[in-house]
Amino acid sequence: MKKKSSGRFRFSAAAVLLSALVFLVPAVLHKQDEPVVHALYLLAVLVPCVMLLCETVLARMFALDRMIMALTLWLCSVGIAALAMSDADAALAQALRCGAAVVALLIGGIMMRSLSPSLLTSACTAFLGLLILAGRLISSSLDLGLNEAALALLLVAFASLLARQGPVSALLLGAAGLALLLLCRDYANAVFWGITVLLLIFAADGRLVIVFPALAVAVLAFFGAYILAPPGAFQASSPLSVLVSAGWVGTEPLPEAFTVLDHESFFFPLAGHFGLVFAGLTVLLFLPFALRGGAVATFARTRFHAVLAMGAVLLLSLHALTALLSVFGFMPLSRLRLPFLTGALPDLCAEGFLAGILCGVSGRNDADLAEDAHLAMLAK
Amino acid sequence: MSQETYNAVFLASHWLFVFFALMLLLFAFSWHHADRKERKDRFKNLPGAGTIGELVVLSGSNELPPDTWFPVPREGILGSLRSCDLVVPCPGVRSQHLDFSWQDGTGLLIRPRVGCEVLVDGVPVSRRGAYADTPLLHGSVLQIGSAVLRLQLFSALSHTNRPFVPQTPAPGSGSAQWFPPVQQPMQPPVQDPYTSAPAYPAPPIPPPLQSSAADSSVPDQPSRDPARQPQSEPRRKRADRWKEDWSE
Incomplete structure (x- = not known):
């Protein structure tokens, strides 16, 4: 009887094929200069090969979760494709940034294999995270746009403190991070961080004596930020009407209205070139990503890894959700970018690191299960 | 290429992209579902996965009758709150009474929360200091509030760092494997010094799984002794694993 191909094989094959097609079609159709066409052909070969290499060799070598890795790589390749239609050189630069994100993913995955919750881990990551956030307050020249990286570090410290020292110290760290983010006027990241900390505290320590003060602190912080914020900071903007002008399957070239949209968010060129349906289906891939991450966190053996994995899932999912809500005008925040569909290198690396955390925790879960099977065999 | 041809190819290619994107979404869900099912099956075959043993209630309350x-x-929180990893709804047990964590080669380490009292085999365990000196071992009795619980570990776990004395296999047994002497379950104290509760009944006969685990004795550090590695399943070569991985 012929064996049915697995979901993994089908997903990987479809992703590799589509990632080649999205570069080949503009190369064939567009009447562009020869270097641009060459760059598109190069991307048509390079991107699928890197995807294949990462999903097979690297995932196997470092025992990483293949599904999370495959979804991450596909989202990165979609970001490159969104640029390739109009600017092949920018797409090549984005490919390099995505390469850096993949390296960050590998680092996150490898770190999770050996990282343990200790006072040293908490102190180092908390210090670095808070320093990055405070740097922007000390001097504007120290603003390196590393807020997402700082959140990833703070998440490690928070999980370590919650697992080892208890909820109070973790809550203090969470409140310090929230306060710094609000002072930096990074309201979007403050929303993600505040909700993530609250949910993790609620999940890890269900006592109302902990949850209610945490909720009160978060509400007060956001209320204070709303009162003290400069006029226009919370303004809903809905670029949906602009996106609709591109049609269901996209248009070529992009309408003039697209030039006023955020250039570092690749959701807009994606929806413009490939259409709303394709962009919507791509965004929906965050749903299996979140489900998979939630499953990884559920199966984690230790509190530290469970909190860390759930925190990473929450940060990425909330990021995607709020970015989508802001497109529809439901969120009074602008300049929100979907994870992995951004041109900012620090953000891409931080998101890659968070995905790497999930991959690494999943690898640990598999190793623990294999050890259990070994122990069960010994006990027989 | 004429404009009409260009438009037709453009439209066809973009609908093809949409089709592939839809397939990707469906394949992702199918992949996740298949993995979940596979994991569920593995857990079904390994009912004790993720756990190190069982706590048997010797004396509890109306909500927690004996023999439960x-x-x-491997680690978590014990308390009376429902969100705890081990819920012990008994008088004297606080909402979050103690933290516990398994340490290979040592046992189950108990760390009481502030102001919580815990006895391990009749010995009080302090929050600070040498709580690592009184780990819970196989058969150890844990007293928290009015609850008395006995720990029964799975037999394959390495849970003691005591120096072991190799036991000579019985002649004619045909087995060269070494098993340490059986660690007898400790007798619980007669009187609970904290609550002055009446003596709880004699330890019940453990369930079959636990009794067999106790009878077969607890091998010491099985994974570190190459002689005790299972012989029935030879270690696969790396090339075989690669072959299996690429077979799809």
Whole structure:
């Protein structure tokens, strides 16, 4: 009887094929200069090969979760494709940034294999995270746009403190991070961080004596930020009407209205070139990503890894959700970018690191299960 | 290429992209579902996965009658709150009474929360200091509030760092494997010094799984002794694993 191909094989094959097609079609159709066409052909070969290499060799070598890795790589390749239609050189630069994100993913995955919750881990990551956030307050020249990286570090410290020292110290760290983010006027990241900390505290320590003060602190912080914020900071903007002008399957070239949209968010060129349906289906891939991450966190053996994995899932999912809500005008925040569909290198690396955390925790879960099977065999 | 041809190819290619994107979404869900099912099947075959043994209630309360048992994860919180990893709804047990964590080669380490009192085999365990000196071992009795619980570990776990004395296999047994002497379950104290509760009944006969685990004795550090590695399943070569991985 012929064996049915697995979901993994089908997903990987479809992703590799589509990632080649999205570069080949503009190369064939567009009447562009020869270097641009060459760059598109190069991307048509390079991107699928890197995807294949990462999903097979690297995932196997470092025992990483293949599904999370495959979804991450596909989202990165979609970001490159969104640029390739109009600017092949920018797409090549984005490919390099995505390469850096993949390296960050590998680092996150490898770190999770050996990282343990200790006072040293908490102190180092908390210090670095808070320093990055405070740097922007000390001097504007120290603003390196590393807020997402700082959140990833703070998440490690928070999980370590919650697992080892208890909820109070973790809550203090969470409140310090929230306060710094609000002072930096990074309201979007403050929303993600505040909700993530609250949910993790609620999940890890269900006592109302902990949850209610945490909720009160978060509400007060956001209320204070709303009162003290400069006029226009919370303004809903809905670029949906602009996106609709591109049609269901996209248009070529992009309408003039697209030039006023955020250039570092690749959701807009994606929806413009490939259409709303394709962009919507791509965004929906965050749903299996979140489900998979939630499953990884559920199966984690230790509190530290469970909190860390759930925190990473929450940060990425909330990021995607709020970015989508802001497109529809439901969120009074602008300049929100979907994870992995951004041109900012620090953000891409931080998101890659968070995905790497999930991959690494999943690898640990598999190793623990294999050890259990070994122990069960010994006990027989 | 004429404009009409260009438009037709453009439209066809973009609908093809949409089709592939839809397939990707469906394949992702199918992949996740298949993995979940596979994991569920593995857990079905390994009912004790993620746990180190069981806590058997020797004396509890109306909500926690004797002979009740619950699986013990590798680490977590014990308390009367429902969100705890081990829920012990008994008088004298606080909402979050103690933290526990398994340490290979040592046992189950108990760390009481502030102001919580815990006895391990009749010895009080302090929050600070040498709480690592009184780990819970196989058969150890844990007293928290009015609850008295006995730990029964799975037989394959290495849970003691005591120096072991190799036991000579019985002649004619045909087995060269070494098993350490059986660690007898400790007798619980007669009087609970904290609550002055009446003496709880004699330890019940453990369930079959636990009794067999106790009878077969607890091998010491099985994974570190190459002689005790299972012989039935030879270690696969790396090339075989690669072959299996690429077979799809």
